[in-house]
Each structure stands twice: as C-alpha cells, then as structure tokens.
Amino acid sequence: MISTVNHRFLLLCGESVQICVSIDLRIAAPGSRFKLVTTPTETCPICGGTGWQTIERGKEREAVRCECRVRDRGGRLLAAAHIPARYQHCELSNFQCDPPGPPQGRTIMAMPEKALVHGQPADTYQKSIRDARFFAGRFVEEYPTDKTGLLFVGSVGVGKTHLAVGIIKDLIREKGIHCLFCDYRELLKSIQNSYNPSVQATEMEILRPVFDAEVLVLDELGAVRSTEWVFDTVNYVLNSRYNDNKTTIITTNFPDKPEQDKAEVDNLSSRSAADRAARRETLGDRIGERMRSRLHEMCKKVEIEGLDFREHSKQAQFRRHDAPSRVTLRSTKRNG
Numbered sequence: 001m002i003s004t005v006n007h008r009f010l011l012l013c014g015e016s017v018q019i020c021v022s023i024d025l026r027i028a029a030p031g032s033r034f035k036l037v038t039t040p041t042e043t044c045p046i047c048g049g050t051g052w053q054t055i056e057r058g059k060e061r062e063a064v065r066c067e068c069r070v071r072d073r074g075g076r077l078l079a080a081a082h083i084p085a086r087y088q089h090c091e092l093s094n095f096q097c098d099p100p101g102p103p104q105g106r107t108i109m110a111m112p113e114k115a116l117v118h119g120q121p122a123d124t125y126q127k128s129i130r131d132a133r134f135f136a137g138r139f140v141e142e143y144p145t146d147k148t149g150l151l152f153v154g155s156v157g158v159g160k161t162h163l164a165v166g167i168i169k170d171l172i173r174e175k176g177i178h179c180l181f182c183d184y185r186e187l188l189k190s191i192q193n194s195y196n197p198s199v200q201a202t203e204m205e206i207l208r209p210v211f212d213a214e215v216l217v218l219d220e221l222g223a224v225r226s227t228e229w230v231f232d233t234v235n236y237v238l239n240s241r242y243n244d245n246k247t248t249i250i251t252t253n254f255p256d257k258p259e260q261d262k263a264e265v266d267n268l269s270s271r272s273a274a275d276r277a278a279r280r281e282t283l284g285d286r287i288g289e290r291m292r293s294r295l296h297e298m299c300k301k302v303e304i305e306g307l308d309f310r311e312h313s314k315q316a317q318f319r320r321h322d323a324p325s326r327v328t329l330r331s332t333k334r335n336g
Helices: 067-080 122-144 160-175 183-191 204-211 227-243 260-266 273-278 283-287 289-298 308-321 326-335
Strands: 002-012 015-027 034-038 052-057 062-067 151-154 179-183 215-219 245-251 297-303
Touching: 052 273, 067 215, 122 151, 122 160, 122 297, 122 326, 160 179, 160 215, 160 245, 179 183, 179 204, 183 204, 183 215, 183 227, 204 227, 227 283, 227 289, 260 273, 283 289, 289 297
Parallel strands: 151 245, 151 297, 179 215, 215 245
Antiparallel strands: 002 015, 015 034, 052 062
C-alpha cells in the first residue's frame, strides 16, 4: 500500500488555496499482472476534504476552517502544550467552587453567618473562588479580542493551576490556539542546565517555545529564591512576551505586594524587628518591583482566597472510613 497526494487549488476570498487530497493506492502481488486500484480516503461531509467551509454572516459568506481540521489540530496542540500528568484532569467544567461535601449519610453543621476562616468571613472565600471561575470562563470567551493575561494570586491549594490549565484546554479545543504550560522552577532549572558543556540544548532553544507560544501558562512564579540571575531571567522572559504582545497566564502563591525594602521606606513608622522577621515574602520580593509593575500591565489580577482544597479533600476521604463503634470494638475484643 502506498499513498499519493493529489494537489488541487480552490479560490477562497480572492486567494488561491492549495488543497491536498490523499488517495491510497493498492498494488497487486508480485508476479501477477499489475493492477492499480484507487481507494479514496474517507472525506468530511461538511467540507468534502478541503478543510474549509463557508458560513453566512448577515448578507456575506465567509470561508472558515472546517470543524474536522480544528478537531485534528486540537489534538496535536493539546499534546504540544505539555500539560503535566498531574493536571490532565483539570477542566473549567469540573472546577469545584465549593469544598467537597461530607461523606454519604452524614450531615455537616452549617457555619454561623459571621464565622471566620483565617480571620476572614467564610462567605468571602466562596465568593472569591466563584469570581475566579467566572473570570476564567470570560477570558476564554473574549480571547483573542482581549489578549490581556491573568495573574492568579492565592495560597496553596485554592485552584489557581486548575483554572489556568482549564483555560488553555478550552482555548485549544474551541479556538485552536497554540498554548504552552511551563513550570517556573523547571524552566529555570532547564536554563541552568544548558550552561553545562555536556548538555546539547542551548538557552535559546529552551526559551524559544516559551517565546513562541501564543498563550503561555507560567506556573508558580516566584517559587525560586531570588538571585540576580533569577531577576535577569524573569525580566528577559516576561519582557520578550510583553514586547511581542503575547498573552501570559501566571499563578503565584506570593501576595501581590511591593518589595519589603520599598514598603519599609514608605512606612516611616517602622515595625518592630520581630514583625519584620515574621513578615511573609511578597511577589515584589521574589521577582523585583520593576517586573511586578510590568505584570500589572500584562495581566488582570485575580485573587483567590480559600482553604487548601487538596488537604480538605484528603480529610473528607479519611472521614469516609467510619471509625468502629464501641460495640464493634467490644465484640472484636471478645473474639480475640
């Protein structure tokens, strides 16, 4: 079995578009009379194998990519996005805005109306998570009309990465957008390894996919302790994407606040040494104030407040295994 390609040309919107139609050729067994049999491959009933379909917009007709080509391209783009196996299940459609409920057959007492969680009203957390889900869905709807990125800020386990992955999956499947998932720590590690003479990949070869992606997810920004080299690398990556008008979705566990030194200068009534030592590091501390300011130009900030969903889920699973009753323990003791 061999294949050949028949080239055709189609006039769309005043431009000549080359269409490739693949035809399978079957050749008779050796020794017998040569016989050529053509078996056309299955063609799309919508576009007839051209890859294009016409749609009506008002009184005008427009040629667009057929769904069959978008679907095939979506599979390739999903594989090229390098979404880690840990997050393959993440979709906007299965993002849970509420914590997992109690085990079946049990009830859980409702929180008082003014209950506090981590010093904040409990209902504030649910609203924050629902708002984040809403902004993620609207981002997909409005892209690429609005190419402003998103900066998800929140503590560990509130769903920042889940939302970011869900966004790029929908962009790939629904709009055929070239997206890439990139772990901040792994990126810096790969760049450092490129300086090793035994490693064949160069720094530019590692960064090229990061620069080329139409939409980039940069996960865990600030997770690596700051050095001058880290500052320079972050500046290089984010400035390059900013100058090329590329969209970047960023997640970070660090609060979006200024560098510590700058805050201390602004706050003339300086805190005590113990307070300064206990002060949590900020995004400004981790990536520098100049780059933090640039992020505000590139992205809309979405703050998510809530409990650690992963920890809450583990506790819920643990509670499903009911503790044995006293009667069960007593009978077990007798049998023993």
